[in-house]
Amino acid sequence: xxxxxxxxxxxxxxxxxxxxxxxxxxxxxxxxxxxxxxxxxxxxxxxxxxxxxxxxxxxxxxxxxxxxxxxxxxxxxxxxxxxxxxxxxxxxxxxxxxxxxxxxxxxxxxxxxxxxxxxxxxxxxxxxxxxxxxxxxxxxxxxxxxxxxxxxxxxxxxxxxxxxxxxxxxxxxxxxxxxxxxxxxxxxxxxxxxxxxxxxxxxxxxxxxxxxxxxxxxxxxxxx
Numbered sequence: 001x002x003x004x005x006x007x008x009x010x011x012x013x014x015x016x017x018x019x020x021x022x023x024x025x026x027x028x029x030x031x032x033x034x035x036x037x038x039x040x041x042x043x044x045x046x047x048x049x050x051x052x053x054x055x056x057x058x059x060x061x062x063x064x065x066x067x068x069x070x071x072x073x074x075x076x077x078x079x080x081x082x083x084x085x086x087x088x089x090x091x092x093x094x095x096x097x098x099x100x101x102x103x104x105x106x107x108x109x110x111x112x113x114x115x116x117x118x119x120x121x122x123x124x125x126x127x128x129x130x131x132x133x134x135x136x137x138x139x140x141x142x143x144x145x146x147x148x149x150x151x152x153x154x155x156x157x158x159x160x161x162x163x164x165x166x167x168x169x170x171x172x173x174x175x176x177x178x179x180x181x182x183x184x185x186x187x188x189x190x191x192x193x194x195x196x197x198x199x200x201x202x203x204x205x206x207x208x209x210x211x212x213x214x215x216x217x218x219x220x221x222x223x224x
Contacts, residue, residue, distance in 0.1 A: 025049070026224070027077045028217070029065065031056045031171050035081050038214035049221070050074075058103075058145060058174040065178035076132055076185050076224075079175040080217055082209045083190035084149060086156070087166040090141070090192050093208040095216045096166075097138040098188035100128045101173040104144035104163060114162065127176035132185040136220055141166040143190065145173035151199040168196060189217060 025048040030036045033053050040051065050072075054064035090096070103125045107116040116125045144165040150156045159165065172188050179186035191213035194204040 025075045026221070027052055027068075027072075027074045029054060029061075029077060029079045029175060031061065031081055035210060036214060036217070038211065039080070039217055042218060054171065057170050058147065061171040061174040062178055065175065066181075069178065069182050069184065074184060076187070077175075077179050078217065078220075079172060079186065079188040080213055081169055081171065081190055082193040082206060082213065083143065083167040083169045083172075084194050084196040085167055085192045086160055086196045087141070088195060090166065092192055092194065092205050093212045095138060095189060095191045095212050096141040097136055098143045098167065098172055098190055099140040100126060101143045101145055101169075101176055101188065102126050102163060102165070103173045104146050104159065104165070104168075105148075125173075127173045127180065129176050129186040129188065130180060130183055132187055136187060136189075138189065138216070141190070143167040143169060143172050143188070145169055145171065150196050153198060156196055167192070189213065189220075191216075 027050050028036060028039065029052045031054055033040075036051065052064060052068055054061045085092075085094075103117070106123075106125050107114055108120060109115070117123045118125055142165055144159070144163055144167070146168055147170065149168060149170065150159060167190055169190060172190070175188060176186060191209035193206045193209035197203070
């Protein structure tokens with residue numbers, strides 16, 4: 001992990017890095033630079049901020065956060081990103097706060113059944129954040145974290161029947177887990193970029209999701 005003094009020096013989107021704006025209080029965490037690019041272009045605000053770009057996926061997120069939080073203290077961590085929605089009542093571009101997140105694939109198969117790690121006795125799959133102590137005034141949603149985003153009708157149906165999720169990402173539960181290990185209050189904010197269905201990029205609207213996500217976070221930071 002490397003520390004950058006400004007946004008222009010952050011050139012490698014595939015590595016874990018963070019760059020310093022002012023003194024440390026709030027950590028904004030994203031998997032990719034593009035998801036929070038509008039926020040990074042904003043001038044310094046009332047809250048003291050650092051930004052951590054972890055890379056995509058649970059392993060990259062847990063490693064980057066674990067390494068960074070071992071030597072840095074914060075009052076609040078915010079995970080910002082886009083997500084796919086299982087829930088067709090949610091609109092493309094809608095921004096939500098994740099109230100709980102589940103490691104959807106952590107466990108074992110038993111013929112046609114799935115045994116979560118909880119039932120195996122080796123840990124917990126459901127992650128909830130340490131509450132930040134204030135209301136961020138966003139609709140809440142339940143999410144799952146996956147290594148492979150869904151794009152097959154059979155697995156989508158099976159996952160919805162088993163877990164009843166609204167959103168999916170590749171990092172959220174790992175973010176909550178890492179923050180919980182150091183008792184760090186945390187918020188996960190996701191904007192819907194697409195519906196979970198057979199992969200069809202023409203139905204996605206990443207630009208709208210990113211714009212709404214960053215507008216929401218900027219508004220939140222201005223209230224802190």
